[in-house]
Amino acid sequence: MITLKEIAEEAGVSLMTVSNVVNGKISKVSREKREQIYKIIKKYEYIPNYSARSLAANSSRIIGCVLLGNQSESNLLMDEYNARFAGTVMDYVHQQGYYFMLRSVSGHREATEFLRSWNVDGAVFIGMSYTYIKRLLKENRIPLIFTDSYTEDQEIPNIGIDDRKGGRLAAECLLRHGHRSLGFICYATKDEISLMHQRLLGYRETLSAAGLILKEAHIHRLNTDPARGIAAIADAHISSITRNDVPTAYFTTADRLAFSLIRAFYERGIMTPQDISVIGFDNLTSASCFIPGLTTIAQDIEQKAKMAMDALFRRIGDPAAPVESAMLDVTLVERESTAMLVMDR
């Protein structure tokens, strides 16, 4: 493990000359010394010590990617959304010559501790709540960027999507297909203002505008075990079917919920889309190969990650750069899981 000092000795130059060569500051070194040093570097396969650099330069070239985990949940990367987002960030970071640390935390203290102990140069967050964000911004003086967070505060750098429009598009699609009794399924969240609420808001307001109301009994918030929750919904659906007070279509705020729901119905003899229509959210890779193809609200996860990183690196490059936020569009992708309502009961 050769060091700058040793290279300097072998080359008969000062350590700084070598340092400049290593860091590509060629304007500061004469051609001949440069070439000579290159040779020695090559010969010994010199690799810089980044801890030392981080310490001396007060910049680590590490980008942190922080996921908020509800402790109970294990393996946040099991979620395709998180995995694709993190994977895109990793590639981006790496391409910029930075390093990528991934971390799941259960709160803002843990996140701050992580960022500070490694002297991280910037960080991107997935799914932080407003209170955490405020604290994180107060506790850290480095560029931070948040995603999918809802706040009233304009000063918070956030890259999100138009969740409300997503809810609207879903409702419009179902209304267009003649459905009048609709259901809504989402993961439970603790936050008052969250993307789930926005989606619900858009969904509900579109129904209202059509003179329909979304019944409280048709709104399901899934807690600990989504699979069990979905099964319960399907069971309840069946047992209510005779009462004629049952949705003919469901909007779920995640494709995975939609897959489970369609499957649960299938196992109970209810076919999608003949008997029930289902819309998902995200447009995951499997949405198109699922049978039936899943109608869903599509968002561009990779683009979101890239935009977040663009904004982050702009601020890393220029700390005086303004705080940036963006709201990306969502679109309806109609496949086969939604169909015209047939009145045959």
Next chain:
Amino acid sequence: MITLKEIAEEAGVSLMTVSNVVNGKISKVSREKREQIYKIIKKYEYIPNYSARSLAANSSRIIGCVLLGNQSESNLLMDEYNARFAGTVMDYVHQQGYYFMLRSVSGHREATEFLRSWNVDGAVFIGMSYTYIKRLLKENRIPLIFTDSYTEDQEIPNIGIDDRKGGRLAAECLLRHGHRSLGFICYATKDEISLMHQRLLGYRETLSAAGLILKEAHIHRLNTDPARGIAAIADAHISSITRNDVPTAYFTTADRLAFSLIRAFYERGIMTPQDISVIGFDNLTSASCFIPGLTTIAQDIEQKAKMAMDALFRRIGDPAAPVESAMLDVTLVERESTAMLVMDR
């Protein structure tokens, strides 16, 4: 950003006393000084600088997770296998009080550079080829653990699964269902010895034992664009159907290929399992909610990751510990995508 030195000054003790308190070496510090120092640490929310520690102690507490990427491919975490493996490793590492760096590389040089520049304490690799592994072990003196690598060399620490048995189980299942003309679909690999070959080997030898041969024309190795490759296979299948020389069942070495294949057949009017049987590999989360439920060779990704980390940390804890390898079992999970062959043509 308070430092040990500043805390020492405020407490009127030496820097080393504070350091010992921070590192829990309480046997070296008197109770009263300890308590006093704790207070100051709390008051200023002291957070250790890990770059400095890494430099001084020559141990970074970083664990690297290295993915081999075929440069062209982007976002390796899109693959559920990689994501789940990496996610499990992340949780494990974190639980041990270590930090997690994730990195995709295109070769051993890049990997070594990464490991050395951060002075990584240990690393786990996904999908390295034999030649890379040999070089990595030569170039790095830290504990490394490989997964799913095939080598003749016993000295290589590898955690894998019984891929050959996987192939055998798939073949047996299809034979049991009366199929006599079988197909095989996998991703192309450059390596001579790889898990794909093992699966093919187990598959083929089981057919041979039953007096059947796996025709070369029925073996498909997918290159750049799997989706397109799958479509081509389905098209070819259809156009060969009249010649009566077409598989009645396919074994694909990845669930995602199986999903695509089933979908491609579906779009062409060929139904699974009525017209064709399909077996996948991995037992991804969506295998059970797909319609039809996917018959597949199941492996325990999380367990594999945990075993790899157990072995890694044993060697980090004791560098003299022996090199460990393991081969985990696989099982057949029969769902709905395989059925008895019906002779109606």
Next chain:
DNA sequence: TTGTAAGCGTTATCAA
């Protein structure tokens, strides 16, 4: 263009 010196925040070592 090159070199010198100080310092980044920590740990290891040894002496008190």
Next chain:
DNA sequence: TTGATAACGCTTACAA
């Protein structure tokens, strides 16, 4: 039990 001192490998700032 405590403390002084020398590293660790590098960058910044400045002098030559």
